[in-house]
Amino acid sequence: MRFTVEDIDTSEVARRKALYGPLTEVVRELIDATIRTEVDDDTIREVHAQVRAATDRLRARQSDGPFGVRFTNDGDGMAWGNAVIGLRNAIAPPLTIARDPDGTHRSQFVLGAAYEGPPGLVHGGICALVLDQILGMTALAGDKPSFTGTLTLRFRRSTPLGPLRAQARVDRVEGVKTFVVGSLSDADGVTVEAEGVFILPAWARE
Numbered sequence: 001m002r003f004t005v006e007d008i009d010t011s012e013v014a015r016r017k018a019l020y021g022p023l024t025e026v027v028r029e030l031i032d033a034t035i036r037t038e039v040d041d042d043t044i045r046e047v048h049a050q051v052r053a054a055t056d057r058l059r060a061r062q063s064d065g066p067f068g069v070r071f072t073n074d075g076d077g078m079a080w081g082n083a084v085i086g087l088r089n090a091i092a093p094p095l096t097i098a099r100d101p102d103g104t105h106r107s108q109f110v111l112g113a114a115y116e117g118p119p120g121l122v123h124g125g126i127c128a129l130v131l132d133q134i135l136g137m138t139a140l141a142g143d144k145p146s147f148t149g150t151l152t153l154r155f156r157r158s159t160p161l162g163p164l165r166a167q168a169r170v171d172r173v174e175g176v177k178t179f180v181v182g183s184l185s186d187a188d189g190v191t192v193e194a195e196g197v198f199i200l201p202a203w204a205r206e
């Protein structure tokens with residue numbers, strides 16, 4: 001499992017964020033544009049070649065596998081490949097998740113064309129993805145890892161593409177298990193309710 005420490009300071013983290021963040025954002029836009037474009041065939045072929053060339057340039061030097069979760073010496077996490085919050089992951093919406101003083105976690109975000117399931121609606125698996133992340137981050141206590149054991153969703157009504165909110169809070173802790181509840185909402189209220197059991201895995205127990 002790729003939890004690693006990188007010997008870098010905050011200014012280097014800031015430099016990398018400023019470098020990679022805009023690249024990821026333009027690729028994210030490219031995904032949306034690829035779905036929605038109605039330009040002519042020749043333009044599609046030209047853009048295909050340009051994207052192919054750009055991809056080949058990036059692949060000239062790359063890591064052997066996924067990004068992993070890296071930490072700085074100060075213990076700051078860099079989950080930059082994460083599918084929901086990753087700074088370097090263009091399929092991540094991305095979510096910025098804030099923690100209230102009482103431990104509740106919240107996020108406001110927009111899900112566009114790349115997350116469609118039924119027409120105009122968010123794919124149910126994407127709802128699960130977002131809720132798994134925010135419930136999982138809510139379950140984390142200190143530097144201990146926490147893995148989703150069971151995630152239960154109730155899709156109360158369809159979730160429209162567009163601006164959304166998610167929130168989560170710890171319901172209770174029983175030994176190595178943290179029970180978290182949360183929801184996904186649009187402007188009219190809750191669309192999906194979630195309950196999760198997050199577990200401190202045996203290999204991380206002292």
Ligand SMILES: CCCCCCCCCC(=O)SCCNC(=O)CCNC(=O)[C@H](O)C(C)(C)COP(=O)(O)OP(=O)(O)OC[C@H]1O[C@@H](n2cnc3c(N)ncnc32)[C@H](O)[C@@H]1OP(=O)(O)O
Binds near residue numbers: 077133135177
């Ligand atoms: C910045 C970084 C962001 C981090 C946020 C991450 C958010 C995303 C979270 C994820 O998506 S994690 C990836 C999806 N989950 C996994 O891949 C987990 C795969 N499963 C496992 O690794 C293990 O099965 C697991 C760690 C869940 C449990 O294995 P253990 O060997 O540690 O469990 P053990 O058998 O010791 O059981 C401990 C307790 O948990 C209970 N338990 C075990 N598996 C369970 C399960 N699946 N669901 C509910 N409860 C479970 C078990 O009954 C027992 O309860 P009691 O203490 O009351 O006896």
